[in-house]
Amino acid sequence: MSARVLVVDDIAANVKLLEARLMADYFDVLCAYSGAEALDILDKNMVDIVLLDVMMPEMDGFEVCRRIKSNPKTMHIPVVMVTALDQVSDRVTGLQAGADDFLTKPVNDMALISRVKSLVRIKMMTDELRSRANTSEQMGLDDGAFLDRLMHQEGGKILLVDDMRSNAERVSKQVRGKFELFLENDPQLALRRCTDENFDCVLVNLSMRTFDALRLCAQMRSLETTRMLPILVLADESEQARIMRALDLGVNDYIRQPVDRNELLARMNTQVLRKRYTDALRESVQHTMELAIMDGLTKLYNRRYMTSHLNSLLVAAQEKQKPMSVLLLDIDFFKSVNDTYGHDAGDEVLREFSQRMRQNTRGIDLVCRYGGEEFVVVMPDTDHSLAMVVAERIRKKVAEKPFIIHKGRQMIDVTVSIGLASTLNGEESQDVMLKKADQALYNAKKEGRNRVVSSGDAAA
Numbered sequence: 001m002s003a004r005v006l007v008v009d010d011i012a013a014n015v016k017l018l019e020a021r022l023m024a025d026y027f028d029v030l031c032a033y034s035g036a037e038a039l040d041i042l043d044k045n046m047v048d049i050v051l052l053d054v055m056m057p058e059m060d061g062f063e064v065c066r067r068i069k070s071n072p073k074t075m076h077i078p079v080v081m082v083t084a085l086d087q088v089s090d091r092v093t094g095l096q097a098g099a100d101d102f103l104t105k106p107v108n109d110m111a112l113i114s115r116v117k118s119l120v121r122i123k124m125m126t127d128e129l130r131s132r133a134n135t136s137e138q139m140g141l142d143d144g145a146f147l148d149r150l151m152h153q154e155g156g157k158i159l160l161v162d163d164m165r166s167n168a169e170r171v172s173k174q175v176r177g178k179f180e181l182f183l184e185n186d187p188q189l190a191l192r193r194c195t196d197e198n199f200d201c202v203l204v205n206l207s208m209r210t211f212d213a214l215r216l217c218a219q220m221r222s223l224e225t226t227r228m229l230p231i232l233v234l235a236d237e238s239e240q241a242r243i244m245r246a247l248d249l250g251v252n253d254y255i256r257q258p259v260d261r262n263e264l265l266a267r268m269n270t271q272v273l274r275k276r277y278t279d280a281l282r283e284s285v286q287h288t289m290e291l292a293i294m295d296g297l298t299k300l301y302n303r304r305y306m307t308s309h310l311n312s313l314l315v316a317a318q319e320k321q322k323p324m325s326v327l328l329l330d331i332d333f334f335k336s337v338n339d340t341y342g343h344d345a346g347d348e349v350l351r352e353f354s355q356r357m358r359q360n361t362r363g364i365d366l367v368c369r370y371g372g373e374e375f376v377v378v379m380p381d382t383d384h385s386l387a388m389v390v391a392e393r394i395r396k397k398v399a400e401k402p403f404i405i406h407k408g409r410q411m412i413d414v415t416v417s418i419g420l421a422s423t424l425n426g427e428e429s430q431d432v433m434l435k436k437a438d439q440a441l442y443n444a445k446k447e448g449r450n451r452v453v454s455s456g457d458a459a460a
Contacts, residue, residue: 003120004046008038008064009053009082015153017105018051018082034061039067042074048120050105054083062097069098076126076277078119082107093265101253112243114393117249125228125408126278129323148238155179156200156272161190162197162234163210170205171234174261179268187216195225200270206235206242206254214245228278230271283415295369297347300353306368306376310430313366313380317426325422327377328437329357329394332415332449334373341412345405349414351404360394376434384422384454391418399450413455415450417441422454 005027007018012033019029030045035056041047050068054061061081068074076099083090091102101115120337136233156179161184162168175181182199185188194202202220206213213233220226230252235243243254252274255267293305301309310326317324331337338346350373357367357375366378377394379387395416402411419441421433428436436455444453 002028003048003116003124004030005046005116006038006041006045006050008032008035008050008056008061010034010056011053014053014082014105018188020111021107022116027116032112035061035067038064042068047077048123049116051116051398052079052084052099054081054085055088061095065094068364076128077245078123080115080119088263092260094261095263095270096426098270100270103134112245113238114244114247122252122274126281128288131292149234151399156268156275157182157198158201158203158268159184159190159193159199160203160205161185161196161208161213161216162203162205163208164205167234168206171259171264174259174264174266178238178243178265179440184232187211189217189227190216191219191223194220194229195223199229200275201230201268202234203268204231204251206239206246208231214242214249217246217251218249219315227274230275232267232271239375277285286335288396290350298350298369300354300358301366301367301368303370306366306370306378307430310378311368312391312422312427312435313378314430314433316424317380318428319421321425322381323383323422323424324426325382325384325420326381326433326437327379327387327391327394328419328421328441329375329433330371330372330441330445331418332417332445337412337414341405341410345410345412347405348405348407349412353398355412356397357394360397361390376437383420383424384420387422388454390454391420394418395450395452417444417449418452419444420452420454 005022007015007022008031009015009018010033015031015033019031030041030047032041038050038052038057038082052061052064061083064079068077068079079098080101080103081094081099082103082105083106086104100119103112103115132327154359158175158179158181159183160168160171160183162183168183169451172181173181174359175190184193184347204213204217217231217233219232220229231250233243233246233251233254234257236257246254247425252271254269255264295302313324329347334346334349339347357377361367361377368436370376379390382390389395398414398416403414404411419439420439421436421440423433440453440455444451447453
């Protein structure tokens with residue numbers, strides 16, 4: 001696994017030692033000898049993980065970590081504190097500053113490489129989500145407001161998977177008042193609950209007696225629905241090998257037993273924050289995808305989506321030898337609505353018109369805004385006669401009831417002209433279908449508007 005690691009320590013010998021160990025595993029290594037230099041490197045370079053010494057002059061590691069995690073541009077970068085400090089209180093201070101883990105000097109080679117690989121793997125999954133969002137503005141993650149909302153959300157739903165009741169009761173007491181804890185002692189039921197319920201983190205006892213906790217962790221990482229769900233494991237001091245294996249399988253973090261309450265709460269909070277961050281990324285990606293295929297004003301599919309989807313519908317019609325019809329609709333005298341009542345009123349008409357179209361078409365029909373005041377309805381498995389009934393129903397529903405504009409202060413009459421084209425078996429191309437519907441629409445306007453006209457081929 002190739003990744004870029006930033007090593008930060010004020011002692012050159014320590015930096016060189018870590019650099020040599022990481023480069024032996026083919027990591028790309030950047031070095032900094034102070035907190036200020038580290039922050040400057042992060043501002044100018046893409047980094048996958050930071051290995052950060054705690055005891056440094058001028059700006060210690062805790063402050064550097066706080067600054068990394070408070071910057072929306074770097075908050076997603078994992079930070080591992082490399083320190084001679086071994087007190088639980090020091091770990092808690094670091095976790096509260098945003099650290100993802102600790103390595104105690106002198107650093108064990110296996111623990112170093114395993115932890116770096118695990119955290120880099122998690123970051124790469126997050127980076128994949130980040131890259132799918134087109135811009136930081138669309139992501140909504142480029143300002144302090146998002147970070148402030150994220151940091152001030154308290155609590156979270158935690159699922160504890162443990163077959164030892166005494167241990168479960170002890171953990172329950174430790175998190176009471178901070179997190180909502182649920183207990184499950186069956187691995188398959190736990191897996192099902194993780195799929196069906198919205199948990200923020202799963203806490204798994206690595207020392208369970210009735211089943212292999214590592215297998216459960218592997219199953220969770222293999223399923224799409226639980227792949228990004230944070231997993232925190234409880235482990236005894238003697239289980240170093242199993243901890244390393246858990247990290248290799250994709251577990252996010254571990255805590256050693258006996259558990260210190262403050263450390264447990266701090267590590268849980270870190271994982272819950274990570275979950276909320278990735279959830280926000282997912283929502284952003286979904287929103288970006290919707291923007292690519294949806295018209296923002298009417299919430300109908302846009303022309304781009306229609307032109308790509310219409311081809312597949314024509315192919316399906318040809319394969320099944322089924323009819324298909326297309327309606328091309330144009331709001332009559334729409335320019336005069338904008339000129340007379342203003343563009344806000346025009347937008348209100350477009351939104352209401354879209355609603356009436358949706359209410360008078362089927363779920364399988366593709367309803368799109370073609371551009372401006374033109375709309376398209378694609379109707380699979382619909383012959384010419386049925387399409388004419390639908391078109392006439394839409395026309396009547398538009399004309400029979402005035403449109404409310406200026407937020408209810410005024411009403412105006414609106415009508416629509418509709419061109420119809422049909423194919424018996426999908427053999428016509430998209431361009432031919434739309435051209436036929438466009439010609440029929442032109443004839444509808446020419447004959448006086450507020451009417452449905454079918455193409456000459458369809459009428460035949």
